[in-house]
Amino acid sequence: MCPPDLSALIGSRICHDIISPLGAIGNGVELLALSNAAPTEEMALIHQSVANANAKVQLFRIAFGTANAGQTVGATEMAGVLTAYFTDGRTRSDYLVTDTVPRPEAKAALLAALCLHSALPSGGRIELRRTGVRWALAAQGMVHVDAGLWAALDHGQPMPDLSAATVHFALLPQALAALDRRAKFSRGDDRLLLEF
Structure with missing residues (x-):
């Protein structure tokens, strides 16, 4: 039996554990936007930051995570x-x-x-x-x-x-x-x- 690829398992674990909180933050930002509050630069910055973090995690999940045949x-x-x-x-x-x-x-x-x-x-x-x-x-x-x-x-x-x-x-x-x-x-x- 081959030894496990620990770096890939760590990468998968980190991505798995981070993606849910990022999704929750993104959903919270969308709910605030729907509350008819005037858009602010701060909210736009949070929205863009969450989108960037999600994009990186999605790529890292495949590139650094486990890859079964x-x-x-x-x-x-x-x-x-x-x-x-x-x-x-x-x-x-x-x-x-x-x-x-x-x-x-x-x-x-x-x-x-x-x-x-x-x-x-x-x-x-x-x-x-x-x-x-x-x-x-x-x-x-x-x-x-x-x-x-x-x-x-x-x-x-x-x-x-x-x-x-x-x-x-x-x-x-x-x-x-x-x-x-x-x-x-x-x-x-x-x-x-x-x-x-």
């Missing part, structure tokens, strides 16, 4: 999660997959999207495609690549020191190993392609 994620859910996550206005995502995908593949695709997002500090566009079982994710914009992190993904070199902001670089190879795949990337002046 029998589970799937629909195209509408994946596209919605990505669109909601990238609401900062600087980065846009285009999810060009129409099929339902196995949850382990969805996990890897979202982790890969987070890696690409890290390479777009000024924003840009991230495109996700799937042909058969092969994924191709492209980032377009002013690309900035941390050579150590990307070499660890592409060439299997030791992972450099990580921070909370770059943990997805360590999780992506694990997710791909579960699929018996490896990441491969190529870079142009304003484009970065990650395939698995």
